[in-house]
Amino acid sequence: MQWETVIGLEVHTQLTTQSKIFSGASIAFGAEPNTQACQVDIALPGVLPVLNRGAVERAIKFGLAIGAKLNRTNIFARKNYFYPDLPKGYQISQFELPIVEGGALTVQVEGDKPGDKTVEKTVRITRAHLEEDAGKSLHEDFHGMTGIDLNRAGTPLLEIVSEPDMRSAREAVAYAKALHTLVTWIGTCDGNMQEGSFRVDANVSVRPLGQKEFGTRREIKNLNSFRFLEQAINYEVRWQIEQIEDGHKIQQATVLFNPDTGETRAMRSKEDAHDYRYFPDPDLLPVKLDEAWIEQVKASLPxxxxxxxxxxxxxxxxxxxxxxxxxxxxxxAEYFEAVLAEQANPDAKLAANWIMGDLSAALNKAELDIADSRIGAGQLAGLLARIQDGTLSGKLAKQVFEAMWSEGGEADAIIEARGLKQMSDSGEIERIIDEVMAANARSVEEFRSGKEKAFNALVGQVMKASKGKANPAQVNDLLRKKLGAS
Amino acid sequence: MSLSIDDVKRIAKLARIRVSEDEAAGYQTRLNGIFGLIESMQAVDTAGVEPMSHAQDLAQRLRPDAVTEPNRREAFQAIAPQVEDGLYLVPKVIE
Incomplete structure (x- = not known):
């Protein structure tokens, strides 16, 4: 039987505010336990939440970026469950009337093989709502007790829920990556997956191809890398299909992915767990968004x-x-555009090739972000100009690039100091060609008897003899002339 | 709508409230009384009335995004039953 996979994602993005969503405690990462947990975060009696304007503003920004509807009136609700890292006994979240509803993200899904055409896919977004994060439970090393750190309690999150629009792990990864790019792009989230700023839950089900109804889904919780997301979904899909083909029914469940084994495993059964008994939080009034504020945020969008x-x-x-x-x-993108702006004769394809090729390779090797590149946009534009005017061959340009990367400096200075100028003096090139033809009589013979391959060997020899400085196009022309003429 | 004894027990369990058999019957009667009240309210024609999420007709005041709370861990942990290495300790819970 042919099966179809159905995936929807819920992504928790931590917002880039200074302070918590309902208190004035810091959300800086890595502080000593409980030093950033104030009376509101630890839920002392009598405390009240006061909503952070910065958190609401980031939610508005995200909503505008995905073309969603912003609920001018949105409300906070209590989601009730008991766990020691949730001291109030409820999480403040949004249930009915979330701040953001609808919207979509168009993503490019890679083909089967590198180089295959990408396929455009639109993933609809159901909603995005503001909520507070819980604290952290540490289950080891406390002689049978659990240690609770409430620094993270009250950290502002925007949970972004997609429609079940994805049909493969690859589509889910493409969507998650596009969402990650978007939230970091507009600055609502720093996207740091190691620190848990961007956490993905995947709802996965399978159904016979052509069936209208969805199958029963299982939710894979807390995936903190794109690779794990892909592995977990692929494992889960295989597992579900096997279960069904063996005559079992899928039970709705929450599962965890184990990166060491690459398997998903169900958590405790949740017969009561989904009964969160939401109700509007009487401690918080409805949030009203005025048009002037929305316009102001819209104007700030890049x-x-x-x-x-x-x-x-x-x-x-x-x-x-x-x-x-x-x-x-x-x-x-800013780097690319800066290079174009610096180019006297902007050549987007040339700039793109160097940024995506040599520059990205060098950045990866040095584990640097492009914002910290050792070669600035102006320097790269200077190098490209010397390629454009024929001073540098591709090979020489690479040498200049390497020198620039390791020692800094402008292209012209490096070319001058190292004598890397491309040789375009045809007399000089002809002299080298004559030498090479004399020394490689056999290749010359082979070419004349019709072996085109021999021609490339001769070009190679000429380039080598010129120490890579000869203009390859010129070498081609001159060599062909000489071989044909005599 | 009316609640069964099992409903009452389930609600008590979700709220982590221990309820004995005797008490459950009493709660059932009283909770069903509340349901009666809700039913009378639901009989009112509310067409054209906007749903209300708060008793006061006001909008939420917003706080500027700034860190205003100092570290008062010592004071808070002085009243905690058990702490270690800056953590609050609780009976072991593991999912």
Whole structure:
């Protein structure tokens, strides 16, 4: 039987505020336990929550970025459950009337093999709501007790819930990555997955291909890398299909992914767990968003990844792949645009190739972000100018790039100091060609008897003899002339 | 609508309240009394009335995003039953 996978994601994004959503305690990462947990966060009797304007503003920003409806009146509710890292006995969240409803994200899904065409896919977003994070429970090393750190309690989160629109792990990863790019791009979340600022839950089910109704879903909790997301979904899908084909029914459950084994495993059965008994929080009044505020936030939005991709394709003539790669982060796109701005004769494709090729490789190797690149946009533009005017061949340009990366400096100074100028003096090149032809009589013979391959060998020899400085196009021309003439 | 004894027990369990068999019957009667009240209210025609989420017709006041709370861990932990290495200790819970 043919099966179809159905996936919806719930993503918890930690907002980039200074203070908590309902208190004035700091949310800085890595503080000593409980030093950033004030009376509101530890739920002492009589305390009241006061909503952080910065958290609401970030939610508005996200809603605008995905073209969603912003509920001008939205309300907070209590989600009731008992756990020691939730001292109030309820989490303040939004249930009916969340701040953001609807909207969508268009993502590019990679093909089966690298180089395959990407497929465009629109994932609808159901809602995004504001809520507070819980504290942390540490189950080890406290002689049979559990240690509770409430620093994280009250940290502002925007939970972004998608429709079950994805049909493969690859689509889910593409959506998660696009969402990650978007929230870091607009600055509502720092996207740090190691620190838990961007956590993904995946709702996964399978159904016979062509069936309308969804199968029973299981929710994989707390995936903190894109690789784990993909592995966990693929494992879960195989497991569900096997279960059904063996005649079992899927039970709705919450499961955890174990990165060491690559398997998913059900947590305790949750017969009562989903009864959160939501009700409007009487401690918080309805939140009203006024138009002037929304307009102000709208004006502060930068050009978004999707908009840039369209512009790069339509106006700069880049491929879809290049456009996606260059908008992988805001810093990357800004660097690319800075290079173009510095170029006397802007050549988007040339700039894109160098940024996505040599520069990205060097950054990866040095584990640097493009914002911390050792080669500035102006320097790279200087190098590209020397390629454009023929001073540098591709090979020489790489040498200049390497020198620039390791020692700094402008392209022209490096070319001068190292004598890396491309040789374009045809007399000099002809002299080398004559030498090479004399020394490689056999290759010359082979070429004349029709072996085109021998030609490339001769070009190689000429380039080698010129120490890579000869202009390859010129070598081609001159060599062909000489071989044909005599 | 009316609640069964099992409903009452389940609600008590969710709220972590210990309720004996005798008490459960009493709660059942009183909770069902509340349901009666709700039913009378639901009989009122509310067409055109906007749902209300708060008794006061006001909007939530917002606080500027600034860190205003100092570290008062020592004072808070002085009244905690058990602490270690800055953590509050509780009976072991593991999912």
């Amino acid at each position: 050009e978004l990844p999707e908009q840039k991709q369209t512009r790069y394709r339509d106006q700069l003539g880049l491929s879809a792949y290049d456009a996606i790669t260059l908008t992988g982060s805001r810093a990357m």
